[in-house]
Amino acid sequence: MGDCGQVVGSRRGLLRSALAGSLLMPAILHELLAEEDPLAPRAPHFAPRAKSVIFLFMSGGVSHVDSFDPKPLLTANHGKSITLDHPETKNRPGYEKLFLKRPQWAFRPRGKSGIEVSDLFPHVAECVDDLAVVRSLYSDHSNHYNATLGMHTGSFNFARPSLGAWVSYGLGSPNRNLPSFVTIAPKTPYAGSQVWASDFLPGSHQGTLVVPGPEPMRNVRPRVPVALQRQELDALAALNRDHLKSHENDPALAALILTFQTAFGRQTEAPEAVDLSGESDETLKLYGLPRGGTNGFAWQCLVARRLTERGVRFIELIDSGSSNNWDAHGDMIAQHAPLAKNVDQAIAGLLIDLKRRGLLDETLVVWTTEFGRTPFNNSADAKGREHHPWAFSSWLAGAGVRPGIAHGSTDEHGVRVAEKPVHVHDFHATILHLLGLDHKRLTFRHAGRDFRLTDVSGRVVNEILA
Numbered sequence: 001m002g003d004c005g006q007v008v009g010s011r012r013g014l015l016r017s018a019l020a021g022s023l024l025m026p027a028i029l030h031e032l033l034a035e036e037d038p039l040a041p042r043a044p045h046f047a048p049r050a051k052s053v054i055f056l057f058m059s060g061g062v063s064h065v066d067s068f069d070p071k072p073l074l075t076a077n078h079g080k081s082i083t084l085d086h087p088e089t090k091n092r093p094g095y096e097k098l099f100l101k102r103p104q105w106a107f108r109p110r111g112k113s114g115i116e117v118s119d120l121f122p123h124v125a126e127c128v129d130d131l132a133v134v135r136s137l138y139s140d141h142s143n144h145y146n147a148t149l150g151m152h153t154g155s156f157n158f159a160r161p162s163l164g165a166w167v168s169y170g171l172g173s174p175n176r177n178l179p180s181f182v183t184i185a186p187k188t189p190y191a192g193s194q195v196w197a198s199d200f201l202p203g204s205h206q207g208t209l210v211v212p213g214p215e216p217m218r219n220v221r222p223r224v225p226v227a228l229q230r231q232e233l234d235a236l237a238a239l240n241r242d243h244l245k246s247h248e249n250d251p252a253l254a255a256l257i258l259t260f261q262t263a264f265g266r267q268t269e270a271p272e273a274v275d276l277s278g279e280s281d282e283t284l285k286l287y288g289l290p291r292g293g294t295n296g297f298a299w300q301c302l303v304a305r306r307l308t309e310r311g312v313r314f315i316e317l318i319d320s321g322s323s324n325n326w327d328a329h330g331d332m333i334a335q336h337a338p339l340a341k342n343v344d345q346a347i348a349g350l351l352i353d354l355k356r357r358g359l360l361d362e363t364l365v366v367w368t369t370e371f372g373r374t375p376f377n378n379s380a381d382a383k384g385r386e387h388h389p390w391a392f393s394s395w396l397a398g399a400g401v402r403p404g405i406a407h408g409s410t411d412e413h414g415v416r417v418a419e420k421p422v423h424v425h426d427f428h429a430t431i432l433h434l435l436g437l438d439h440k441r442l443t444f445r446h447a448g449r450d451f452r453l454t455d456v457s458g459r460v461v462n463e464i465l466a
Helices: 004-009 011-019 026-034 072-076 144-153 163-171 192-196 226-245 251-273 281-287 297-309 332-356 424-434
Strands: 052-058 098-100 107-110 115-118 131-138 181-184 208-210 314-318 363-369 392-398 405-407 417-419 443-446 449-452
Touching: 052 163, 052 297, 052 332, 115 131, 131 417, 131 424, 144 192, 163 181, 163 314, 163 424, 181 192, 181 297, 192 208, 192 314, 251 297, 281 297, 281 332, 297 314, 297 332, 332 363, 363 424, 392 424
Parallel strands: 052 314, 052 363, 131 405, 181 208, 181 314
Antiparallel strands: 107 115, 131 392, 363 392, 443 449
């Protein structure tokens, strides 16, 4: 039992030893053994295109008309008044008279595909031939909390399991020494920890939070030599076995024994996965990360690649929290420009690095936000934009995604979806489909009904699939 592989490989035997001599009923014993490893790899519903997901979430609401949705008429008609005929605008102060606001960054055709991307994301624009840009997303809510909750859980008003937790539940993990679901975030986002929570799914599918800095995964490194810790763990297991004999119907105690074994293996591999000291200067430069740097989106992206290599199933990167984010009410240039600079090169570096390592063929990369921003404002000289759930843009790249396309469109000013609408439920259904999961079959019985990520709707957007 000296190394990690032996420890993990002997867990079933360890559980049997722990239960040996006890008076547990056979049914309870079978249940404990069956539930020993809730993260064991599971077969998908059908052949998957992707083995893992890297989910890039831009918190606060990125403006679609300043990034991936070019609107020449919005520039030509800047300052002109507009009347909106929409249920959400009735009786809302400031919506009686609105003025169109031009994009702050110029759009240009990029790559061989000629897809237009603005100068806000010059590095990502160079990778446009690998992207399927969706210009027709829409959401159900205009508040940050609700829209963020919806993009992550499919529910806009109630706590539900997050997308990453559903993926973990559906597929398990090929590496039991690392979490199946990891969220890397410098600050807590809107909707808080529900963004990576498992809610009514088993707790093992909850995301593990990694915070960029000198100690990304807290309380992982052992404080005593591994050999001594192994002796302590064996002694603890012996005590637990004795205790279990007098607590016959306590599955939580048996599960606790297994938890210690899992943690023992994780403390060895997790620190190594977030240690970038072995990365080459060329790779660090590709991401825009100085050697020794532990902050910024570049660090998050490079760690995501390393976690993907090691079998982590779902990795979410959040670029900011509930402050200093993309919520540009006051000044588009002052707020969007520095945030874009923080993520742009890093995201492009991630795509290039995955591709050259052959990982993009089996990794789905998703870039999104909770909603867009208004192509108008209540004064002609307003510098910012407001929340806009009626239409926004996202993109996907990698495994199973049709590269170099733009799907759907908004109207001439980017106010509403005009063609091929994609609801958040459709977005989720497509992500699950690429992983080999049927969103209608991936269910969990809770409170007397079968729940699923897409609730009672959702369709796979086949047009963006390769």
